[in-house]
Amino acid sequence: MANYLDKWKTDFPEIINNQTRPTAGLDNSLEFNTDGFPQRITGDPVHAKLENDIGSQLFSNDQRLKETIDSLGTQEAAHEKDKYAHSTGISGNAGSATKLATARTIQTNLASTKAASFDGSTNIAPGVSGILSAANGGTGQSSLNNVIVGAAQKLQTARSLNVTGTGLTGTAQPFDGSGNVSIPVTLAKALLAMAGVTPSADELPYFTGASSAGLTALSAFARTILDDTSAAAVRNTINANASTCGGIVAQSLTQNGYVKFANGLIIQWGETTDIGDKDYWEYTFPLSMSKAFTAVLTRKSGAYNYVTKIIKLTETYLRWTDTNNSNQHGSGDEMFTIIIGLFSSLSTTMPRLCRCCCL
Incomplete structure (x- = not known):
């Protein structure tokens, strides 16, 4: 007052x-x-x-x-509100805020039907529910199986269909979606030939002509050979070697040498000289044998009016003479000899000779 x-x-x-x-x-x-x-x-x-x-x-x-x-x-000046706002006004940041302090994103998750609460503190991805009508950009259906896209009866732009691949040739066919199409296919003669063969166990298809094929038996044993990649592998599979096929099992390819075969046969050879005036000379074999079959002795050098004779053949040596008509002995003459015999007793069952030994 x-x-x-x-x-x-x-x-x-x-x-x-x-x-x-x-x-x-x-x-x-x-x-x-x-x-x-x-x-x-x-x-x-x-x-x-x-x-x-x-x-x-x-x-x-x-x-x-x-x-x-x-x-x-x-209050009006402090809170920037109109005359219709409540009498106590709006306090804090909300009274003057024109946007969120931190920008957020709101993106619809079409794979979800859950609602999302939004208070501005974080981003949200609300789901959807219900069926979106075609007028609003949806299908108006709950299943794609029930969707009819407009009233189209064919493709807007016609296309062509064809098939390609090794051994076949297709003939392209026009396709606009208005009906089914069949594509003619021409197979290579090899495929056509095989198409005429009915597969069967333990049989191998083979061509019998330019456009035909047949089947031939294929044993389990034959299949063990087919996967071998070399001649040595084949011989190993069929156990084909010198011992089983009568081949050479030992050898010495020298001036005085020999060759042994799996069946017991041995061939020996050598060179010798009748040195000195003797009644006979002897040549010792490179290897002793269990049995000597035969031998050949021939002159390499010296007077050719002399006669050479083998007068004794044993398992370890041979004896020869070298004389002329006057019973004169050669001296210093060189001789060649070949001896055939056994280096062991022959078995009662001889090994089978195999052509495959030559693979």
Whole structure:
């Protein structure tokens, strides 16, 4: 309650009839009130207190209204809200925010049907549910098996269908989707020939002509040879070697040498000289034998009017003479000899000779 203003002092002097007017203005601190005030009647005395009471309530009401209006204006400026906002206003960042403090993404997850809550604190991927109509870009169906794409009866752009591959030739056919097509295929003669053969166990297909084929027996034993990649591997599979096929099992290819065969046969050869004037000379074989079959001795050098004779053949040596018609002995003549015999006794079952030994 302020002192009354000077502008009122002309109409309301400070002193009237020796009575001093209070300096304070009318009390305007009363609570707002517009009801229950008593009515005036003609018999009411004109009394200063009565007038002051009425004026005090009226001024108090005006003061309360002003305070309320000023308060609403302050809230309006602070919260930037329109006149329809609630009276308490919007506090914090929400009152002035025009966007999220951290940008977020919202992306639909077509593989999910779950809803997603969004408060701006994180990205979300809400799912979908229901069936989207064709008018809104969907199919209008719950299954693709039920989807009919428009009313198309054929491809917009016709295509051609064909097949390719080794041993076959296809004839391209036009295709626009309006009907089924069959592609003619021509097989190579080799494939056609094989197509006429009915497979069977332990049989091998082979060609019998330019466009025909047949079957021939293929034993389990034959299959063990087919996977061999060399002649040596084949010989190993069929156990074909010198020992089993009567081949050479030992040899010495020297001037005085020999060859042994698996069946016991041995062929030996050598060179010797009849040194000195003797009645006979002897040649010792490179290898001793269990039996000597035959031998040949021939002159390499010397007088050709001399006669050479083998007079004894044993398992370890041969003996010969070298004389002329006058019974003179040769001396210093060189001789060649070949001896055939056995290096061991022949078995009762001779090894079978195999052509495969030559592989």
